Amino acid sequence: MVKPKVAFFGMTSCKGCYFQLLLANEKLPAIFGSIDIVDFWMLNEKPKDDDMYDIAFIDGAVSNHENAELVRNVRERSKYVIAFGTCACHGGIPAVRNPDERKHSAYHKLVYGKDIKVKSYPHADPVSRHIHVDYEMTGCPINEREAVEVIRDLLLGKKPVAPDYPVCVDCKKAGVSCLFKEGTLCMGPVTRAGCNAPCPASRTACDGCRGPLPDANWNEMEKLMKEHGIEKKTMNMMLGKYTGGKMAK
Amino acid sequence: MSHKSYALSCMTKVEGHAKLEVEMDGNKVKKAEIAVFEPSRYFEHMVRGKPFDMVPTISQRICGICSVIHTVTSIKAVENAIGVKASQETHDLRRLLLHASNIHSHTAHLFFFAAPDYLGVGDVMEIARKNRDKMELAIRLQKISSGIVRKIGGRPLHPVNCRVGYFNSVPDKSMVTELMSDFRDLKKLSTEAAELFFSFRYPDFENPTNYLSVKEKNSYDLYEGDIGVLGEKGFKVKDYQKHLEEETIYRSTAKYARYDGKPYMTGALARLNIMGDRLSKSARSIVRKHKLKLPNFSTFTNNISQAVEMVHFCDRALEVLSKYEKTGFREEKRKIKPRGGEGIAACEAPRGTLIHHYKFDSKGICTYANIMTPTCQNVRNMESDMQKWMPELIKKNDEKVKHSLEMLIRAYDPCFSCSTHFLNFNLKR
Numbered sequence: 001m002v003k004p005k006v007a008f009f010g011m012t013s014c015k016g017c018y019f020q021l022l023l024a025n026e027k028l029p030a031i032f033g034s035i036d037i038v039d040f041w042m043l044n045e046k047p048k049d050d051d052m053y054d055i056a057f058i059d060g061a062v063s064n065h066e067n068a069e070l071v072r073n074v075r076e077r078s079k080y081v082i083a084f085g086t087c088a089c090h091g092g093i094p095a096v097r098n099p100d101e102r103k104h105s106a107y108h109k110l111v112y113g114k115d116i117k118v119k120s121y122p123h124a125d126p127v128s129r130h131i132h133v134d135y136e137m138t139g140c141p142i143n144e145r146e147a148v149e150v151i152r153d154l155l156l157g158k159k160p161v162a163p164d165y166p167v168c169v170d171c172k173k174a175g176v177s178c179l180f181k182e183g184t185l186c187m188g189p190v191t192r193a194g195c196n197a198p199c200p201a202s203r204t205a206c207d208g209c210r211g212p213l214p215d216a217n218w219n220e221m222e223k224l225m226k227e228h229g230i231e232k233k234t235m236n237m238m239l240g241k242y243t244g245g246k247m248a249k
Numbered sequence: 250m251s252h253k254s255y256a257l258s259c260m261t262k263v264e265g266h267a268k269l270e271v272e273m274d275g276n277k278v279k280k281a282e283i284a285v286f287e288p289s290r291y292f293e294h295m296v297r298g299k300p301f302d303m304v305p306t307i308s309q310r311i312c313g314i315c316s317v318i319h320t321v322t323s324i325k326a327v328e329n330a331i332g333v334k335a336s337q338e339t340h341d342l343r344r345l346l347l348h349a350s351n352i353h354s355h356t357a358h359l360f361f362f363a364a365p366d367y368l369g370v371g372d373v374m375e376i377a378r379k380n381r382d383k384m385e386l387a388i389r390l391q392k393i394s395s396g397i398v399r400k401i402g403g404r405p406l407h408p409v410n411c412r413v414g415y416f417n418s419v420p421d422k423s424m425v426t427e428l429m430s431d432f433r434d435l436k437k438l439s440t441e442a443a444e445l446f447f448s449f450r451y452p453d454f455e456n457p458t459n460y461l462s463v464k465e466k467n468s469y470d471l472y473e474g475d476i477g478v479l480g481e482k483g484f485k486v487k488d489y490q491k492h493l494e495e496e497t498i499y500r501s502t503a504k505y506a507r508y509d510g511k512p513y514m515t516g517a518l519a520r521l522n523i524m525g526d527r528l529s530k531s532a533r534s535i536v537r538k539h540k541l542k543l544p545n546f547s548t549f550t551n552n553i554s555q556a557v558e559m560v561h562f563c564d565r566a567l568e569v570l571s572k573y574e575k576t577g578f579r580e581e582k583r584k585i586k587p588r589g590g591e592g593i594a595a596c597e598a599p600r601g602t603l604i605h606h607y608k609f610d611s612k613g614i615c616t617y618a619n620i621m622t623p624t625c626q627n628v629r630n631m632e633s634d635m636q637k638w639m640p641e642l643i644k645k646n647d648e649k650v651k652h653s654l655e656m657l658i659r660a661y662d663p664c665f666s667c668s669t670h671f672l673n674f675n676l677k678r
């Protein structure tokens with residue numbers, strides 16, 4: 001059997017999603033054994049320019065011209081492109097600066113002084129703003145089980161489906177009692193599930209790191225936030241924390 | 250001598266993007282430079298205008314493998330700034346997080362990035378195929394250490410449970426027992442790892458330099474203290490800007506630092522050089538058994554130092570945990586009321602000293618941030634090492650030069666992703 005060719009690419013991110021993938025532990029040898037990893041920017045030698053890929057993982061946000069070139073190039077050479085992690089899917093933490101786009105060059109001067117040219121875009125983009133993406137694997141970081149399942153589905157010729165329900169469902173499945181009962185505000189109701197709710201399980205509010213759930217009840221969420229005394233400005237920061245300040249609604 | 254120049258696509262097995270440029274005139278080094286050209290990441294700006302409790306959740310995303318240490322250092326700096334005192338229990342839990350994440354990170358560096366050099370294989374995938382037992386050792390170390398971070402911090406990466414002022418949930422008595430058994434298992438595996446990394450042959454290269462680390466009062470730990478300098482008095486963390494000068498480099502998006510104008514090294518080797526007399530019994534006996542000379546001036550010893558530390562931190566963690574064996578940790582939910590102010594904190598990241606520095610207004614909104622990562626502190630020393638080593642290396646062929654320099658840079662366990670990233674290599678001779 002010819003093993004599918006898989007490649008991993010990294011752009012602007014903390015690379016945490018790759019470390020999280022390595023936490024698939026015992027499953028790793030099996031996965032590595034059933035695919036042919038032709039490019040892994042972090043682990044092996046130089047990228048091979050002439051390869052075609054069956055599956056390409058792209059992590060990180062597109063935040064400069066080279067990033068944009070890279071994703072276009074990868075798209076042309078790949079059958080199936082996975083945006084890997086919230087940075088790649090929604091801009092994520094690198095996009096926290098997006099709402100201040102206009103202040104970008106002033107910002108830049110502050111950190112690097114005035115003599116250094118601005119090479120970055122004033123905003124960090126989700127990969128899908130530049131190319132067509134076949135699967136969005138969200139999470140900051142991703143969930144390694146989801147990664148293993150998606151690879152397995154693809155190996156079996158099945159179309160992987162991303163969870164389309166809120167983190168609250170994960171809480172119920174994990175037997176975690178709702179934080180709202182303790183008076184804690186939690187972003188779970190408007191956040192895409194698939195993480196198994198590790199945060200509520202440690203009595204910590206969901207921060208929304210897996211990005212917005214399409215069709216969530218945003219008005220209700222805003223009402224809840226108001227009830228918890230959150231001011232408008234902070235509310236926007238919280239709702240748009242992983243999406244470059246943009247809310248899904 | 251003819252000026253030959255060629256580019257090697259990238260230096261691999263370090264986390265991030267950087268470029269290496271060496272120019273030789275005969276065996277004189279004309280240029281030995283490292284450029285970091287990852288897109289700028291603007292963390293210091295992104296946290297401005299954010300509420301104090303959101304700041305650590307943004308800062309922790311500076312680096313995936315260092316996320317625990319960024320979280321803890323960021324939280325400590327925020328606490329110092331807004332006037333919050335954490336309890337002994339909270340401090341101890343954070344120490345444990347640092348112990349476990351240090352082992353997690355060291356294992357990733359040693360097995361996935363460094364070991365291929367010394368086992369003579371291309372990459373970790375090849376280790377997985379050819380050295381199954383070593384891969385299994387690495388996987389078990391990763392699994393248990395990240396498991397501890399998950400148990401205490403809520404998630405193995407980007408821990409969520411560790412907040413400004415307290416932990417949302419704490420290990421009870423039975424969890425303490427479980428954690429102790431985890432650290433005991435880790436200790437066995439770490440000892441195996443240490444033996445393995447002592448068995449490798451490292452290049453014969455020394456370059457005595459300045460060694461800096463956070464120096465705890467009495468123990469060899471990672472969590473608090475003044476800055477210790479080998480052979481010198483050291484200085485207070487609050488004076489870091491007086492001694493550690495950061496310069497913006499035209500060729501880089503990272504800022505490089507010097508200590509009183511000189512290059513310096515920070516990381517496991519620096520810690521071992523500075524606090525080595527406080528190693529646990531087991532860690533010390535490994536050092537003795539292999540006749541490791543301390544202080545040590547070979548950059549490559551950083552690999553071994555990491556392995557020795559892993560054993561030591563298991564012992565440290567067990568010491569901390571034993572205080573809670575009978576009782577478990579006490580639950581404490583607090584309401585944090587910020588006041589305005591300025592705060593600085595320094596901790597030891599796996600790859601060296603990490604400093605977070607913030608200012609907040611009276612509402613607890615961040616108005617200033619400065620973050621100094623270990624890699625940006627080590628870059629100058631990497632360049633100084635290259636300066637010293639190149640005249641000898643140049644006798645070898647290009648491929649060997651490249652490989653040796655890669656091994657050298659890798660020994661620092663650089664996280665170019667932290668100091669913003671990847672290596673192209675240019676050699677002119």
Ligand code: SF4
Nearest residue numbers: 016085086087140141
């Ligand atoms: S999604 Fe989060 S964990 Fe993943 S690379 Fe981005 S910042 Fe890191």
Ligand code: SF4
Nearest residue numbers: 195199206207209210
């Ligand atoms: S509970 Fe929320 S913040 Fe936590 S991992 Fe899941 S989506 Fe992310």
